[in-house]
Amino acid sequence: MTERIYHVATRADWDAAKRAGAYTTSTVGRTLEQEGFIHASRREQVAGAFARYYLDAGEPLVLLVIDPSRLDAEVRQDAVGEETFPHVYGPITPGAVVDVVPLRPDGSSDSVLSLFVREAVVRMAVGVVVMTAAVLGAVIGGAVANGLVANGSAGGWGNAAGLVLGTALGITAVAAWRRLRR
Known part of the structure; x- marks a missing residue:
């Protein structure tokens, strides 16, 4: 099985992507077209990405659980500082998203922990x-x-x-x- 990657999204962006057939939001306020790729995280990076970029989002958020083997786009591990992060170089099709986990507005780890317990x-x-x-x-x-x-x-x-x-x-x-x- 391919290791899953994760992307924090607004509920509104995810709902729009399901209707359109493709998810193209890179990160907060940036599109795939503007950024060149969609930011993602490995399991252990999710909490940090959430705290850094989405803690004050002010709207419902979800965690997209993505199976890279189902993507039509390339996934690369790119260096960001001293770490590497998975980046998706193209749109994410809804079929590549194997789970959608609602995230709490306070960013508590229970929502991320529940993902792993459920798995x-x-x-x-x-x-x-x-x-x-x-x-x-x-x-x-x-x-x-x-x-x-x-x-x-x-x-x-x-x-x-x-x-x-x-x-x-x-x-x-x-x-x-x-x-x-x-």
Whole structure:
């Protein structure tokens, strides 16, 4: 999976971008056309960018969670002082935004923390679904094999075949769910 990048946006700019099919605000008061790229951050840089540029925004803000592999534009890590920041050299299509997290006006870290907690919960849920499907597959495969062994035709492959099939079905179900969320 590609490492996500983040961009703080006004709710109004994001809503307009969804209608237009492209997000083109670089940062506070600057467009992609004026700046040449859209400012973004890595996970650990979000709080600093918020505090530096958006703390006194005076309007609802959201954090765009962007999957760079879904972008049509190039992403470069450019030096800014002693750090590097991801910059998007083109518009951000709404399909590249995998989550939109409302930010509190006071810039409290709870809003950013909730993003990471939610991502962890989703990943754990995916694991539980795949493991449950694998176990169910093994149980069903074992039951089927036991029935066939009584007839002398299956051997001892039922549990293993069920485990493999259940795991494959679990992974397929998760992949289908993720495609639907896009």
